[in-house]
Amino acid sequence: MLLPLLLSLLSEGTRAQEYRLQAASSVMVQEGLCVFVPCSLTYPQDSWTSDTPAYGYWFRSETHTISGFPVATNRPDREVQADTQGRFLLMGDPSQYNCSLLLREARREDSGWYLFRLERGPQVKYNFKQWLYLDVAALTQKPDIFIPGMLEPGQPANAVCVFKLTSEHCPAPTFSWTGAAVSAHATQPLRSHFSVLSLTPRPQDQGTGLTCHADFAAKSTQETVHLRLAYAPKDLVISVSWDKASAPEPLAGVRLLEAPKGRSLRLLCAADSQPPATLTWLLGDRVLSRSLPSGPTSLALELPGLEPADSGHYTCHAANGRGSQNRSLDLAVQYPPESLTVIVSQGNRTVLENLGNGTALPVLEGQSLRLVCSTHSQPPAQLSWARGTQTLSRSQPSEPGVLELPRVQPEHEGALTCLAQNPLGSLRVFLSLSVQYEGLASVAFSKGVYLGIGVTTLLFLCLILIIVKMLRKKPAQPAVPRAKVSRSSTILDYINVVPKVRTQKAKPGSPSQPAAPGAHSPEPRRKQKGPHGPAPTAPPQAPRSECGQEELHYAALSFPGPRPWAASTSAETHVDYAEIKFH
Known part of the structure; x- marks a missing residue:
């Protein structure tokens, strides 16, 4: 009993090696669509010829291959299952070792295991062991729409x-x-795997949907695209975020953005355009950043640690080949008053600038005084001048603080304060105003002049005394003979000289004294005579003052009395010039 069983098993194993089927073990298809399953087989040539027909059958796994109905077959007289008729087709010819299967209009209930059976001649009747799993999934495939270029x-x-x-x-x-x-x-529409639509878009078609429908016998699918026409940038929006992690907030209708000094700021500019626009951030006329052509549709501007220099007019410019659009924003960096300065003017002349705190300011009584105080702040600070608790002047915001004193009076004397204040803080500077009186200044000036004159006179007298002492210490010089005084001499010969006559007895061996002024000397008279008589004596030049005019001096002449002409030649009479008087 065991031997026949073993021989039967060996025979089945040998036959299995002769029957082989090559196909995918699993195939997936979407509902309503079509799938083609390539399949090839090998079988032995046993009791059949080339003219012997070959029949193939595809069965569901639960169907009996002898008595049941296949889903597809090439045998004309064999009935197939009603729900698969016309949908499952045996496309291959088993006589050519081809068992390919075509499934059209797939249904969800078609999912399952399938096997193939071959019949050719009286001996070749075989169910192949290689099974095929068919998976029918939901329909998700859609057509693809292509619109070349820009509309x-x-x-x-x-x-x-x-x-x-x-x-x-x-x-x-x-x-x-x-x-x-x-x-x-x-x-x-065309019965092909693609369709072409000719259209002429209108401006109002921008953004509208264009839908392509693909209809099968049992199912249909579709795809929609939105038309994108070339157009200039529009809907330009500027958004702001205060921290890197925060979401940008659109600044709709905002023209002025106020931000405190030191805070970080991020501005985002976005525009709708086709083709994508080139975005540019500008501060005034200066370019800060620019996006690449055909780059992203938004451009961010980072402003870390705001400073007053960051204040200004910011503009986002979007442009492409169809046109351009701009959006602007004024940024004001807020900070308290800084660096108070004071300018002092008298009349139309500036006398002091950039005065520091506690500066002393002396001003003459009655003079005009103008004090101008200025600072830097945002928002603009209000400037005021005060003396103690009394407010003297107050300016409008963004204007300098001005204090006008047409005539400085004693009651203006004291501490003056300039205060700059805005909502973020305040700053002040103090000045000490002192009034100088013009009368006291004149008295002091006069006393100074008199003191200078006195000191100068004293120095001059001391100098004269020193000169006189030096002259007295000099040795006596030989007397120079003086010209005789004749009756023809004029009064000018005696100006500035006061003779002092003293009579003394001649001593033996003493040197001869000069002749008296009235004595006649033959030699001098010969020298005075000219061709027509005695030469006139030239009058002495009068001294001139510093202004170039002649200055008169007075001299006194003393005559002791009339003397005989001969007595003037006495040897005992001597004249010394001992005194000079200036008037």
């Missing part, structure tokens, strides 16, 4: 809808188009 309003363009088929044996869907841009002149 221009009023310019004809083509839209192509393509549905990818798994095999050329699968039937193509029926295409149709819907949408605002589809006109009555659109091409009719």
Whole structure:
């Protein structure tokens, strides 16, 4: 008993090696679509010829292969299951060792295991052991729509809808188009795996939907695209975020943005355009940053640690080949008053600038005084001048603080305060105003003049005394003979000289004394005579003052009395000039 069983098993194993089927073990198809399953087989040539027909059958795993109905077969007289008729097709010829299967209009209930059976001649009747699993999934595949290039309003363009088929044996869907841009002149749908639509977009078609429908016998699928026409930048929006992690907040209608000094700021500019616009951030006329062509549709500007220099007019500029658009924003960096300065003017002349705190300010009584106080702050500070608790002047914000004193009076004397104040803080500077009186200044000036004159006179007298002492210490010089005084001498010969006559007895061996002024000397008279008589004596030049005019001096002449002419020649009479008087 065991021997026949072993021989039977060996015979089955040998036959299994002769029957082989090559196909995918699992195939997936979406509901309503088509799938082609390639399949090939090998079987022995046993009791059949080339003219012997070969029949193939595809069965569900639960169907009896002898009495049941296959899902597909090439045998004309063999009935197939009603729900698979016309959908499952044996595309291969078993006589050519081909067992390929085509499934159209797949249904969810088609999922399961399938096997193939071959019959050829009286001996070849075999169910192949290689099974096929068919998986039918939900329909998710959609057609693809292609619109080449950029659509221009009023310019004809083509839209192509393509549905990818798994095999050329699968039937193509029926295409149709819907949408605002589809006109009555659109091409009719074609029974192919793609369809072409000619359209002429209008400006109002921007953003409208264009839909391609792919219809199969049992199912349909579709795809929609929104038309993108070339247009200039629009809907330009500036957003702000205070921290890197915070979401940007659109600044709709905001023209002035106030931010405290030291805080970080991020400005984001975004625009809608086709093709994408080039975005540029500017501060005034200076370019801060710029996006690359065809780059992102937004551009961020980072402003870390705001400073007063960051204040200004910011502009986001978006431009492409169709046009441009701008949005502007004024940024004001807020800070308390800084660096108070004071300028002092008298009349139209500036006398002091940038005075520091506690500076002394002396001013003459009756003079005009103008004090101008200024500072830097945002928002603009209000400046005021005060003396103690009394406010003297107050300016409008953004204007300097001015204090006008047309005539400085004693009651103006004291501490003056300039106060700069805005909502963020305040700053002040103190000045000490002192009034100088003009009368006291004149008395002091006069006393100084008199003191100078007295000191100068004293120094001059001391100098004269020193000169006189020096002259007295000099040795006596030989007497120089003086010219005799004749009756023809004029009064000018005696100016500035006061003679003092003293009579003394001549001593033996004493040197001869000079002759008296009235004595006649032959030699001098010979020298005075000219061709026509005695030469006149030249009058002495009068001294001149510093102003160039002649200055008169007075001299006194003393005559002791009339003397005989001969007595003037007495040897005992001597004249010394001992005194000079200046008047």
